[in-house]
Amino acid sequence: MPDYKQFPLPDTAEGLTEAEILSWRVKPGDEVQVNQIVIEVETAKAAVELPCPWAGVVTELLVEPGQTVEVGTPILTVDVDPGGTASAASDASGASAAPSASAAKNGVQQAAGPAEAAPAAGSEENGAPAEDEMKPLVGYGSKTVTAKRRPRKDHGPASDVQNGTFGPVDTPAQESALLEGSAVPLAKPPVRKLAKDLGIDLRTVTGSGSGGVITREDVRHAANGAQPVTVRTGERERRVPIRGVRKATAQAMVHSAFSAPHVTEFLTVDVTPMMELRAKLKDTPAFAGVKLTPLAFAAKAMCLAVQRTPDVNAEWDAESGEIVYKDYVHLGVAAATPRGLVVPKVRDADAMSLAELAGALTELTETARQGKTTPADMLNGTITITNVGVFGVDTGTPIINPGESAILAFGAIRDTPWVVDGEVVPRKVCQLSLSFDHRVVDGEQGSRFLADVGALLADPAVAMTY
Amino acid sequence: MSSAEQWTQPGENPAATAAKPTPEQVIAGLRATSEGGTELVQLLNPEGERIASPQFDRYVEDVDAEQLRGLYRDMTMVRRVDREANSLQRQGQLGIWVPLLGQEAAQIGAGRAMRPSDMAFPSYREHGIAWCRGVTPQELLGIFRCTDHSGWDSSATRFHPYTIVIGNQVLNAAGYAMGQRLDGRVGDDGGEATICFFGDGATSQGDVHEGFVWASVYDAPLVFFCQNNQWAISEPTERQSRLPLYQRARGYGFPGIRVDGNDVLGCLAVTRWALEECRLGNGPVLIEAFTYRMDAHTTTDDPTRYRLSDELEAWKLKDPIERARVHLSRNGLADNDFFEQVASDTDELAAELRDFCVNMPDPPPDRIFSQVYADPSSVLDAERDEFLSYLDGFVGAGER
Structure with missing residues (x-):
């Protein structure tokens, strides 16, 4: 046969x-x-x-x-x-x-x-595969070697180790009935030395380290007759599925961070004149009922500055191999909402007056905070502003919204000692940071845009020259 | 530059620069890695012709036709063991194998020059020496199957366990030979000697230098047997030395000699002389057996990545077994029946080795504790007991 x-x-x-x-x-x-x-x-x-x-x-x-x-x-x-x-x-x-x-x-x-x-019977009992990845000590070209771990006769601490859970251990760490033949305890040589010096049998100690390894502390506790430290990792962690806005944000940010080479520049600006103008305008009839925020001034400044530096309001279209310059500004405003970060757009923001812009921003953020921003509201932005100042933060290195070329972070406005005409005086100062896509925007254009925005906030009268 | 005659003496203008060496310097450089002409001891040339040697003929005058046939058989059997083990590695039966292909004459010549009372310290390629010491090919397999540290009784066979660390055994051998000297076992023809095997690459190791120094200043009865097989894994001999390796002995203050490592008779004669020198108390001696590793460094190595096949083809013409065979046939010292008998003996040995290898039991787990110290050790005994009780804790323990 x-x-x-x-x-x-x-x-x-x-x-x-x-x-x-x-x-x-x-x-x-x-x-x-x-x-x-x-x-x-x-x-x-x-x-x-x-x-x-x-x-x-x-x-x-x-x-x-x-x-x-x-x-x-x-x-x-x-x-x-x-x-x-x-x-x-x-x-x-x-x-x-x-x-x-x-x-x-x-x-x-x-x-x-x-x-x-020869399946590992004991591992099935424990409900976990009894396989560990092992790396060879020498050689190259090897990927992973799978080692089958043999099942043990008893269900001492070793079984818990296999199971991956380290629940509270009932047995106090005193002279116990652990016999010869139980698992060899896992401990580093200095810890073994310490245990030997203190007269502690490591087999009576439960390890609190990762994978059940006995630490120096465990040995000391055992020596003091105290309970071994137990880590209840399971109760102190929460696992939340990644989905919805979190997932979309993660995808957009990863895509942007790893496709657009980011450059971030910073500028510190004395915005006292802007704040004075804001105080004046608030009382005028044109702004009655409008929530005139510093963010509205920053948004207006951006819309003006874009006219002089259209590069920051452009899109890198890799598929067609073109850069798309846009003669309109759909201004994205990053808003923190209970659902997560959303970036609704103010359509044609460049065509709006300051009052209109302030009103649009108020409406936009209200809608967003109520969780009512529609997906359509979030499409087709051309440039974005993120108001990190509302969190009391000075500045950051924002990540560009995919499909755009720049994002401005608007920091908190603080009373700061500032030198004016050779004297240190308290002024309203804030920081601006601009991240731009270096494929589209060079340092010259990025810097000019940032400086323009700063100049407009430092002296709103400059707008007269635009 | 490679020899003293070529060096610029103080006060002289340099005869040459590195960019423009003198013809003598070029020749001297080549000689470091070439066969060395008249400096090479050779009793059987590649054509199988017996070359007369006034110095060394007397060391092989007792070698008759039967002994010559024996040397041929030894080499052929060892080569077959080597090839079979190499195949077993390729079939997954051994973790690694270290081929000796091409070095049979150096090893059988040296191995058959030894007396039972002599002691040998091998590296890890000395399967031919093992054969001569009565270590069976089967006993060699445990290490290469990765189930054992050593498979033979090194006291009974007077063949030390294989040493994997390059050159380390030279220190062990120097110490052992110093002991022979201090115990008064040296001084007449009944004396003892030690022989230590290492390769051309090992000569660059600090351990080998230290071994040379100790053996030299204590007049240890130690034969340093360097098999220069031209390649230290992928590094050629020219990356180990600027002068022929045997000439290094002069710097340490003992004789060095170069022998054709593919000439079994030459290796036998030179090693007999060197061991005799040591027994009489005139050691140590360095032998450089000029040979060639015809296969890879180990089964993990791929020699086609660093050397040309031309070189191998050239060395095949100097094959150690082929020249012995030609010598036997040409001089009517062996007939066809003899060669057929040897061929069938090798087949039988290979089949036995294969059968043994695939059915080889693993040694018991306490084996790793059993040969650590000459005398019992309480610490080690406790560790052994703990280890065994640990193993007993597994399901199914004791069933194997």
Whole structure:
């Protein structure tokens, strides 16, 4: 009767996990001798020819040239008894009868090898796979080596370690009934030394470190007769699914941060004149009923400055290979809402007067805070302002909204000692920072825009010159 | 520059610069890695012709046809063991193998020059020396299957365990030979000697230098046997030395000699002479066996990445076994039946080795504790007991 044996891909160097099949030297039906070269494979270290472990007839090639195959994968089937002379008893002789552990480790195995046939029973009990990733100490080219951890007889601390949970331990850390044969405690050599010096048997100590490792503190606690420290990580963490606004924000920010090369510039501005103008205008009829915020001035300043530096109001269209300059400003305003960060737009903000802009901003932020901003409201911005000042923060390095080329962070306005005409006087000062996409905007344009915005806030009368 | 004659003496103008060396300097540089002409001891040339040597003929005058056939058989058997083990590694039965292909004459020559009372310190490629010391090929496999540290009784065979750290065994050997000297086992023909094996790459190691110094100043009966196989993994000998390696001995104050490492008779003669010198108390001696590693450094290595196949083809013409075979045939010292018998012996040995390897049991877990100290150690005993009870804690423990 035919006796089929499968040749698993061996580890031809030290600690390699895979090889690429270069070429077969045999085909099905060929007769092969022991040590006849049957295949050439290439590993991270070398191209090597593999000799057949048995004499017989090739019945099947299980892998193809060009394929990358993991060590242990059967590559070739050989009928070692094509004449059918051998009795069933002799099947148990030769390579297949090697001791199971070493045979599995070293690669020669029967079609249904002992490696697969030996599931880690204890690990299933614990409901966790008993596999750990291990890295080889030497060599290169290896990815990961999977080690099967054997199940233990008892359910001492080792089982908890396997399970990955470190719940409160009932047994006090005193002389306990832990017998020889229980798990060897995990502790670093200096900790072992400390335990030895203090006369503590490490097997009676429960580790509070990661993976159940016994720490110096645990040993000291044990020495003082105190309870070992237990970490209840499960109760102190919350897991929230990533979705909705959080997910959209994350995607947009990652996309922007890793596609647009960001440059951020900073400017500190004395905005006292702007604040004085704001106080004056508030009492005028034109602004009656309007919430005139410093943000409105900043937004207006941006709209004006964009006229002189259109580069910051442009879009990098990678698909068409064009830069799209926009003759309108759809100003995005970053707003913190209970749902997360949303950036609704003020359409055609550049065509608005200061009062109109202030009114639009108020309406926009109200809508956003009520969670009523529609997706359409958030599309097609051309430039964005983020008011970090409302959080009492001075400045930041904002990330550009995808599809735009610049974002301005407007910091908190503070009373600050400032030099005016050679004297230090208290002034209203705030910081501006501008992040821009260096694919579209160079330092010159970015700096000019930032300086223009600053100049408009430092002296709103400059607007007369625009 | 490689030899003293070529150096610029104080007061002289430099004869040459690095950019424009003299012809003598170029020749001297080449000689560091070439066979060295008249400096090379050779009793069998690559054509299998016996070359007369006034110095060394007397060391092999007892070697008759039977002994010559024995040397041929030894080399052939060892080569077959080497090839079989290499295949077993490629089939996943060994973790690694260190081929000796091409170095059979150096090892069988040296190994057969030893007396049972002599002690050998190998590196990790000395399968031929192991063969001569009575260590079976099967006993070599445990280390390479990665299941054992050493598979033979190094006291009974007087063959030290393989040393993986490059050059480290030279210190062990120097200490051992100093002990032989201090114990008074040296001084007449009944004396003892030690032989230590290492490669060309090891000569760059500090350990080898220290071993040379200690052995030299204590007149230790130690033969330093350097198999210069031209390659320290991927580094050629010209990256180890600016002068022929055997000439280094002069700097330490003992004789150095270069022998054709592919000439089994030459290696036998030179090693017999060197061991005799040591037994008589005139050691140490350095032998440089000029040979070639025809296969990879180990099964993990790929020599095609650093050397040309031309070189291998040139060395195949100097094959150690082929020249012994030609010598035997040409001089009517062996007939076809003999060669067929050897061929069938190698087949049988290879089959036995293969069968042993795939059925090889792992040593018991306490094996790693059993040969650490000569005398029992309470600390080690406690560690062993703890380890064994740890293993007993697994489900299914004790069933294997």
